[in-house]
Amino acid sequence: MLVLLGLVFTGGLSGQARAENPNFALPTLGGTQLWADEHLRGGWRIQRHAWSGHYRLLDEQDVRRAWGSYADCLIRLNDHTSAAPQARHLVLLVHGIARGPATFGDLPGKLRKSGFEARAISYPSTRGSIDDHAAQLERLLQRVQNVDEVSFVTHSMGGIVVRRLLARNGAWKSTLVSGRLVMIAPPNQGSLIAQALQPAWPYKLLYGTAGQQLTPAQAAGFSVPDIPFGIIAGGLGTPEGYNPLVPGDDDGTVAVAETRLEGAQDFMVLPGLHGFIARSHGVEQSVLNFLTTGRFKQVRRHPNG
Known part of the structure; x- marks a missing residue:
């Protein structure tokens, strides 16, 4: 009876019979600060829990299809050939601290419609250091299959994570061509707000180690990307910006001057x-333009050449 229940929970047999962890195929509750994407294939993801270290397999609708070890989840993923990437150029969208993939709104879908294999990843941004998050991306890219090139679109601290990833010279660089990088509202020069809040225990509790690394002094130690990159800053277009506590024009959190590199x-x-700029229409078109041409605005050619 227990064996039969196990087969029901896991969706039945695929190939020859094997023992699996009982699984209810139900949508997950998200848990963006607890789960790290460790393997991507199409819209399917294998994730690792930040505390327990166990893994789960999610399908395109974020329904859990298996759990246990990484090997357990990989076996189940290999049963689903429909999970193959739809394009050879992968675009990873990397959110900022205390946020999740929803940061980018419809941008991943619009990039897929334009011919990219675009995926907004999840990582527990408040549960580790910037190096920890860069190492996660490194593992993910080393496991990528059926793609030739990878580009990046980031929001806020996600840009710092990708800068650290590119400086690590991981093994994935020998198998994937590095494309372009678009950083949206990145604190490239560090954040004066982070510096002011750094000593406060609520800030330390909520934002963890990575939050302590967003000061101007820490930012000075991160390498400049070795691939073509563009920067989109948020601002009001006035000398004061949205937030009177941030010097100069700003997006309410990061100053325009702090984004420059x-x-x-x-x-x-x-x-x-800051929290909404990555999903605005102007950003979507600009990101697509940069990924395809290396410029945010399309260059219109004169009809006579």
Whole structure:
């Protein structure tokens, strides 16, 4: 009877019979600060729990299809050939601290419609250091299959995580071509707000180790990306910006001046608050333009050449 129940919970037999952990195929509750994407294939994901270290397999609708060890979940993932990537150019969208994949709104879907294999990843941004998060991305990219090139779109601290990833010279660089990087509202020069809040215990509790690394002094130690990159800053377009506590124009959290980084291939300021700018229409089109041409605005050619 227990064996039969186990087969029901896991969706029946696939191939020859094997023992599996009982699983209710139900939608998950999210848990963006507890789960790290460790393997992507199409819209399916294998995630690792930040505390227990166990894994789960989610399908395209975030329904849990298996759990246990990484090997257990990989076996179940291999049963689903429909999970193969739809394009050879992967775009990873990396959210900021205390946020999740929903940061990017419809952008991943619009990029897929434009011919990219675009996926907004999840990582427990408040549960480790920037190096920890870069190492997670490194493992994920080392496991990627059926893609040739990888580009990145980031929001806020996600840009710092990808900068650290690119500086690590991981094994994935020998199998994947590095494309382009778009950083949206990144604290490239560090954040004066983070510096002011750093000593406060509520800030330390809520934002963890990574939150302590967003000061100007810490930011100075991160390498400049070695791939073409562009920066989109949020601002009001006035000397005061949205937040009177942030010097100069700003998006309410990060100053326009704090987003700048020498070597950028393009730079633009769009109206928008920090938490919402990554899903605005102007950002969506600009990101697509940069990933395809290396510029945020399309260059219109004269009809006579």
